[in-house]
Amino acid sequence: MTDDVLDDVFAVIEDRKEELPDDSYTTSLFTHEKGENAVLEKLGEETTELLLAAKDDDRDEIAHESADIVYHLLVLLSMKDMDLEDLREELSERR
Numbered sequence: 001m002t003d004d005v006l007d008d009v010f011a012v013i014e015d016r017k018e019e020l021p022d023d024s025y026t027t028s029l030f031t032h033e034k035g036e037n038a039v040l041e042k043l044g045e046e047t048t049e050l051l052l053a054a055k056d057d058d059r060d061e062i063a064h065e066s067a068d069i070v071y072h073l074l075v076l077l078s079m080k081d082m083d084l085e086d087l088r089e090e091l092s093e094r095r
């Protein structure tokens with residue numbers, strides 16, 4: 001499996017940011033009255049849930065919470081007008 005799915009999900013997030021459709025969870029993050037704090041709080045919550053899943057050795061839950069974190073991280077990057085290239089560059093420089 002490649003990381004194409006990350007590009008696909010990020011592209012959807014960018015579309016939501018542009019079009020702000022009503023029935024979208026992503027839109028609700030971009031338009032939240034708490035501003036970017038809404039996504040920051042979510043990242044905090046999901047990270048705690050990931051730690052609990054890891055302590056329980058629950059592989060399904062680890063995958064679930066990891067996906068929640070990655071999705072909210074992508075929303076945060078989009079909010080900051082960053083993209084996956086910024087992440088890839090940073091990771092590549094560490095090799």
Ligand SMILES: N=c1c2ncn([C@@H]3O[C@H](COP(=O)(O)OP(=O)(O)OP(=O)(O)O)[C@@H](O)[C@H]3O)c2ncn1[C@@H]1O[C@H](COP(=O)(O)O)[C@@H](O)[C@H]1O
Nearest residue numbers: 009012013016023024025026027046049065067068071072
């Ligand atoms: N990957 C995600 C994604 N991951 C998590 N979430 C939402 O993030 C929220 C997580 O908050 P909660 O923890 O309160 O919800 P939960 O599911 O009970 O979480 P757990 O307690 O189980 O961890 C839920 O409402 C999920 O629906 C996501 N919402 C959207 N996406 C992607 O974004 C695309 C666009 O979605 P919309 O913007 O809703 O159209 C989707 O097609 C997906 O590809």
